[in-house]
Amino acid sequence: MPEPRTLAEANRFIGKIGWYRKFIPHFAQIAAPIHKVTNKTKKMKNEFYWHQEQSASFNKLKKALTTSPLMLKYPHPTADFILATDASDYAIGGALKQVIDGKIHYNYYLSRLFSPTEKKYKTIEREALAIFWCINKLQQYLGGRDVTIFTDHKPLEQFHKKNHFNCKRIDEWLLKHQDIIPQILDVKYKKGCLHGDADGLSRPDFPGQNDVSSSNKNEDFSLNVVTRSMARKIENTNHYDSSPASTTSQKLPIKHLLTTFDFGIERIREEQMKDPNVQHIMKNIQEKLSYVMYDDIVHKIIPPSRFRPIRQLIYIPSSMRREVLSSYHDHPTAAHFGSRRTWTKLRELCYWPHMRKEIENYVQSCEKCAKYNIKRTKPSGKLNPIPPPEGLMELIGMDFWGPTRQESISGNKSCWL
Numbered sequence: 575m576p577e578p579r580t581l582a583e584a585n586r587f588i589g590k591i592g593w594y595r596k597f598i599p600h601f602a603q604i605a606a607p608i609h610k611v612t613n614k615t616k617k618m619k620n621e622f623y624w625h626q627e628q629s630a631s632f633n634k635l636k637k638a639l640t641t642s643p644l645m646l647k648y649p650h651p652t653a654d655f656i657l658a659t660d661a662s663d664y665a666i667g668g669a670l671k672q673v674i675d676g677k678i679h680y681n682y683y684l685s686r687l688f689s690p691t692e693k694k695y696k697t698i699e700r701e702a703l704a705i706f707w708c709i710n711k712l713q714q715y716l717g718g719r720d721v722t723i724f725t726d727h728k729p730l731e732q733f734h735k736k737n738h739f740n741c742k743r744i745d746e747w748l749l750k751h752q753d754i755i756p757q758i759l760d761v762k763y764k765k766g767c768l769h770g771d772a773d774g775l776s777r778p779d780f781p782g783q784n785d786v787s788s789s790n791k792n793e794d795f796s797l798n799v800v801t802r803s804m805a806r807k808i809e810n811t812n813h814y815d816s817s818p819a820s821t822t823s824q825k826l827p828i829k830h831l832l833t834t835f836d837f838g839i840e841r842i843r844e845e846q847m848k849d850p851n852v853q854h855i856m857k858n859i860q861e862k863l864s865y866v867m868y869d870d871i872v873h874k875i876i877p878p879s880r881f882r883p884i885r886q887l888i889y890i891p892s893s894m895r896r897e898v899l900s901s902y903h904d905h906p907t908a909a910h911f912g913s914r915r916t917w918t919k920l921r922e923l924c925y926w927p928h929m930r931k932e933i934e935n936y937v938q939s940c941e942k943c944a945k946y947n948i949k950r951t952k953p954s955g956k957l958n959p960i961p962p963p964e965g966l967m968e969l970i971g972m973d974f975w976g977p978t979r980q981e982s983i984s985g986n987k988s989c990w991l
Contacts, residue, residue: 577632581622584612591635595685598638602665602685607631609687647672647679654759655681655721659708661700664688668708670715684711699743701727705761706747709754710948716757723761734758753953842888843871849891851927865889874925887925895926899936913937 578584588608595601607627649655653672660667670682688695692703705723709716725731734755739745748755846852852872855865864875866886876885890898902908903916911919913934920933937943963969976988 577624577629579624581612584608584622584624584628587632588612596682598635599669599683600667600685601635601638601683602667602687604631604634604638606665606687608635646681646683647674649681649715650674650679655716655719656724657705657708657712657716657721658724658764659701659704660726661688661697661704664693666700666704666707668704668711670708670712682712682715684708695743696741698727698729699741701725701730702733702741702744702747705730706751709751713754714946716754720757720759722759724764725761726764728763730761731763732761734761749952839869839871842891842894843869845891845893846872846889848893852889852891855889876925885922887921887923890924890926892926895932896936898924899933903937903940904942910940910943 578587588605591605595605598604608631611622611624611628650672653674656671656673658669658671665685665687667685668683669680670684671678671680673679686707688700692700695703705725733739733744733748739748855862855872856867859865859867859872866873866875868886872889873886874889876882876887878884898920899916902920903910908916913930913936916937917930917933920929926932960969973991974988975991978987978989981987
């Protein structure tokens with residue numbers, strides 16, 4: 575694998591290698607020099623450079639793919655987990671491990687760089703963030719299992735047994751994670767010099783690392799998109815007469831839309847021929863003014879709106895709909911978006927009846943979304959029922975009602991009940 579020489583090549587490399595970040599110790603620090611030169615916009619691509627620092631990082635990452643630390647061990651079904659975490663001035667590191675027959679077996683390495691905002695946190699907040707971030711990332715491992723946490727920050731020792739911290743941010747994190755706090759057996763302090771597995775993941779291997787200004791957000795993927803220039807071409811070429819005579823004979827320039835699919839035109843044509851609903855549309859194409867035939871493929875005509883020109887979308891037959899949904903939701907580049915964002919993407923490319931409802935049902939039935947989606951609301955409070963009173967006037971309930979539309983004689987607009 576040759577070393578990157580352009581910004582695009584560097585982005586492509588760091589995007590590919592990023593998939594292995596959970597298997598490579600010190601990934602955030604090793605890759606930091608490359609992130610430093612790829613953290614540029616398209617207008618700044620001429621400022622790209624590749625020096626010895628980036629070359630050393632490149633070779634270390636390649637070597638890490640073939641050396642033993644990459645060979646992680648499967649978690650033991652009964653042994654307790656040990657989670658070692660650490661935070662430096664600009665990065666988080668963590669290592670999940672188990673002790674089996676007196677030997678340490680590593681199960682997972684994880685690390686990331688701080689965002690510009692997180693770099694401004696106090697030391698105790700950065701160290702606490704390392705713990706909570708690692709716990710969040712390892713939910714699929716820690717669910718229902720006991721874990722002992724090691725940190726090199728003395729004030730966080732036994733933090734899980736405290737009801738209140740003198741820090742608002744940490745108090746919020748404790749509240750958010752109160753459902754898994756009982757799983758924490760102990761939080762122990764370990765000196766930094768003895769805390770190598772996690773400490774090394776958060777510290778530099780190269781000089782000048784503190785200049786890194788972004789987290790692992792530069793990963794580059796090849797997405798199926800309609801660019802702005804393509805959208806302008808659609809807008810400029812899709813203005814045509816929408817009368818019945820023209821919609822059945824006008825050949826519309828939509829080949830660029832077909833290329834956004836991973837399915838061939840021939841296959842779409844064949845599957846449409848097998849679909850009874852499409853056959854019905856074909857037989858009555860003259861009467862169905864919202865459909866048009868182009869290259870023997872049925873398309874749906876979407877009328878123009880205030881902000882969009884008229885559009886022509888491929889009609890997806892029933893036999894291909896699940897495959898289309900899988901490509902635009904389950905695929906790694908689709909990012910498992912929610913139903914609204916998945917529908918927003920697909921409605922620009924294709925059409926079928928009751929499309930939005932089918933997308934909602936598909937996303938709701940996605941096993942990975944249900945398993946890994948993080949709950950972004952605070953946990954519900956515990957119910958504290960009020961015991962019934964034993965006598966009259968022992969318990970009085972009060973409430974306010976209002977404001978009313980009209981004032982009372984004394985000028986009041988609310989009532990105390």
